[in-house]
Amino acid sequence: MSETAGELSNAPADPDGHYTLAPSRRAGSADCLNCGTALAGPFCHYCGQPDRRIMRFFPVLLREFLEDFVDFDSRFTRTVKPLLLRPGRLTRDFLEGRRYRYTPPLRLYLFSSILFFLVATALSFVPIQITTNGDDDPVAAIEDNAVVMAEGMAGNITPDAPDPPDEFPNLQFNDRPWDPETNPVAIPLLPQRLNDWINEEIGESPRKARDIADDPRAFVGEVMDLLPGTMFVLLPVFALILKFWYLFARRYYVEHLVLSLHNHAFLFVVMSMVLLLDTISDALGSGAWGSHAASVLGAVMFCWMPVYLLMSLKTVYRQSWPMTLLKGLLVWVTYTVLASTVSLFIALLGFLMF
Template sequence: MKLIASGLMGEFDAAGELVMGGMLGRAVEPHAGERHGHGHGHGQATICLNCATALIGPHCHKCGQSGHVHRSLGAIGHELLHGVAHFEGKMWRTLPLLAWRPGDLTRRYIAGERARFVSPMAMFLFSIFTMFAIFQILGISTPTDLDSAMAKPAAAIQQSIKKQEESRDKNVARLAKLAADDADRAELQRDIAKANREIASLKTAAAQIGHGTDKEQEFTAHTGWHTLDHGIEKWQKNPALMLYKLQSSIYKFSWLLIPLSLPFVWLLFFWKRQYKLYDHAVFVTYSIAAMSLLFIGITLLHAVHVSSGVLGSLAMFVPPVHMCRQLKQAYQLRWWSAILRTGVMLWFITIIATLFLLILALLGIMG
């Protein structure tokens, strides 16, 4: 029952993440150019109920609020679904371009087509929240059964010795209960002798590495920075908890990938003054969102038992191809130039990922 309850709670939490992702995405989505259908419960107002401006159409020309306001439980459900499904038809206009013509989407958004598409940050929030919700639903998480002591050679050997001794003692107790002419006595005596040999061998190995490993186990960091020393000790004592915290940090601080990536994308075009940091930020944010959606797709395909070879090929080839197409279309490059920059960017990505993980590790240690 506890397992069932835990599973249900995990699914409810994941559903909550999906809803939160949609609503947060909606919160940062610009409203310019959007129009909603007629509400229920109130008729058309003559003045704006938000800013008291006289209405000359279905929407206030000053603040943009609709003259129709909702006041029903059904309207609350509509708003919730509206947030999760994400921005009426904007998602369905954005997703095909993000998948196949990401550079066109990037360029058109930068050029001013804002109301037509889901904004980069809204798409980023939606994809990140959805990805981690899918991971939670499918039970993909850091291992929780790690034992820091088992990671040490001497401790692992001592654990093996303990298990062998327990097994031998059970066989000795069984042997004592058997009659002198019982046919099972010979087999039990062989098992006991074998266990004794293994125990002796393990004790010899423990004696050879014991001193060095004990020092390793008793290691205490002395960097002179109390917070850092304390964090290192926490990693040693409970690595499973720290890995869980690292996973949570990836989820919470995924936005750091955007500012970390900006200088590297700028380096690819620093001599082209027509491209500003804003342009690079739109490029990076849409690209990260696309990769998150790709990982969602791969995860779901794995859940329905699609071949690992197919999934590995998708994970290996789709990201560089997608990045190359986005670079070519967004910055209007020739193919050879886009391919060259893609190769450099893939190298940059390893640096960005390393910096990101180092920052998260430091946050975990110091937290």
């Protein structure tokens, strides 16, 4: 090994011990293997490639991959506490320039969302009980729910009494019986091709209802496939809501977006924990002390979510508590209406695509 490489491998780490490439992970090259520039540290100052050893034991590489993704050994561990217990602290530090000590907002959001949807998907495979409000026909009950979802989209579809499962449900559209040819569903602002597809899928609803009754988890899986992308699309929309209600706060849109990323990451992590605690409580049984403890902890975490979100607004925007409470309420109402509408759309789309 050359003298330069030897000096590189023994180069002191940064004062904090986390902001450079660990000596054990370096290749010890004298020149950058990508562009040939002489190295004076663990990273090439010309092209940015790290002088990292790749040919290593696979479990070590897997651990290092996780470190690179969430900075598990350093930044991630420093991020968890303020993420869960100090509302708005991550956003405020990021906006004030203290960024490298924490996991980047987008990376944190992606990791927490993946965690949540993995947990939710895994728990969705628990056997599902279909309640029919006293009706012994689960197919009719599912058809009724599908009709209610369609009503939210079309605005004027009304269900009559459910028919037997082998017949098509008696749907009303524009105060007349639905018919794909003479009286089809026509949702305003949608192209004709999409309306035709919706009517075709409505015609398949009795079969889909029976399939869902036979295997409800398949329908849940269809909806879960649509949720991650939908939540990601809602991120910039939530930032726009913050921008609107804090229009005179003299904040750039990206500042609202960073807060949106942090708060959604917090919600994903806490909801994952609540789902796990609820599952543990059910598994232990209602009489066990562990079940009671899990239920109480889950309830506390659930109640912490709205308090956290409100306090995050106070920390980041630094307005008075009366103004924060007012704007927090306005933000909550706006986002709830939006999220409810999107959830209804996702449920309907999941049924149509099933």
